[in-house]
Amino acid sequence: MPPSLSRRRQLRVLAAALLAAGATPAAAGTEPAAGAYRLNPGDVIRLSVWKEESLTREATVQPDGSVSFPLAGQVPAAGRTAAELENEVRNRIARYVADPVVTIELLDARGNRVYVLGEVQKPGQFQLDRPTSLVQALALAGGLTPFAARKSIRLLRRDEKGVEQVTILDLDRVTKDTSAAGNLVLQAGDTIIVPGGSLF
Template sequence: MNTLKLFALFFFVIFFAISPGGASAQLTVNDEYRLGPEDIIEISVWGDKELSREVVVRPDGGVSFPLAGDLKAGGLTVKELRDKLKERISEFVPDAPVTVILRKVEHPKVYVMGKVNNPKVLVMGQSMTVVQALAMSGGLSPFAESGSIIIVRKNKDGSQKVFPFDYDQLADGENLKQNILLKPGDTIIVP
């Protein structure tokens, strides 16, 4: 790949990373975010220091909390988990205000593997495109087949869908629609 193409792609990534519609380094999670494994949440019951702690969502989606016991958190929104906790705790502490705060998002991940400079698992704080994921993985190695990249997505029914990605076309400003938004669990494979 020539230097001009690399410069054009670098400019493209930087422009969209700092533009108002682009990605942001600040983590924001909307009310629809569903908790998942390894997410860190802070649970507190007002007025009781013994009932305040950070909790990690287990791989099975469960959490444990005093007076509430084990309950499923995976797949719930923060509000839904708060309501469940409040219901369980109210048997012991009636009308106690329960607060649940999402401290760290670890669940939505994408995987970048193959001939990139730094293959890795990326945590999606916000929406992320293929080019952004490749940039966060240190870019393509000199031996990468840049025109044959694929994105593998697992569907809810267990089947998989493959999206082709031609880095060279994108660097030339062509076929920009292939720079799709990634979904949690997507794997980018660079041959």
Template sequence: MKIFPFALLLSLPLILNGCNTMLSSTADEVSNSKSAKPTEYIVQPGDVLTISVWKEKDLQGDVSVRPDGGLNFPLVGDIMASGKTVEELRKDIAAKLGKFVPDPVVTVIVKQSLGYQIFVIGKVNKPGAFPAVRNIDVMQALSMAGGPTPFASLNNIKILRRVNGEQKAISFKYSKVEKGVDLNQNIVLQGGDVVVVP
């Protein structure tokens, strides 16, 4: 009986070292998650972009992305913008301007993200269109819509998304996500997505 406390005392540094290792690995995971690059903004029809070329006063101004996803800019002409990140669009514009302006320094800024809207319809307290100024997942969208009504069929929610001109439906079971199960259902919504709560 007297040996046990002594053995415990000898093993105490090992236990404490194990705790420190666990704490440091958890801290590493947190710091890694914080340093992860956030999803880049995808340009949508209806967005207003500010495009400027350094030292070229005639090549700057606000441009709206048309419903077909294109935009028009001096010397560049018509260019597809929708579906591209801001950086991809900036590179495309710079490449086209390179024929007329040596080494153009192009800046593209999203002035208004009017095109990035999500829609929540059906049995929610505040159905409607919601501008998405940041990444919004399904649960957040339901919260923005005031939450489901008492008669909503929570395990039959659908997200309607148009991909390459074709509409597809993505299933969402609220009760599973609410319990912390099958969380990959809680996808980040894209501009134009419609959350249907039957």
């Protein structure tokens, strides 16, 4: 077999193995995958820099959305993915550390809490460590009781100005609509209220 043909076959086998493992041809540092977790105030993270143990720190995302790291100062973190924060810190400390390799690890998604109240089996607050939909949050709360008004579920969410917005959702329509609009991903601080059928 000619060497060039053997080489091409090896490359094809390697490519197949990478695809089977879930690898993609996208280069590191590209846009985060859809649904990647975004940090919230209250989350606890660990920053480490390869071969720079003195820079390893645990930090809590502050109410203003920032974190403080040596050499990097106050860094906006809320709303960013770990990869985005890594890039920001890397750029800031590059003047002090040659070719820094920065890693951000989420230790505790303490700030990502939602509340499910009303006619569910287990009402209360729930700490989320990954993107979670309305239907998934209701499942975490044990599902609806027989008295739940499925067509009048209320989602309470504060906008950027702190004003509370109320959205009324029909669960039957939401479960049939697989689009993002139909089964929206919850945000930190969201409150879901499931009213009783006899009251609404």
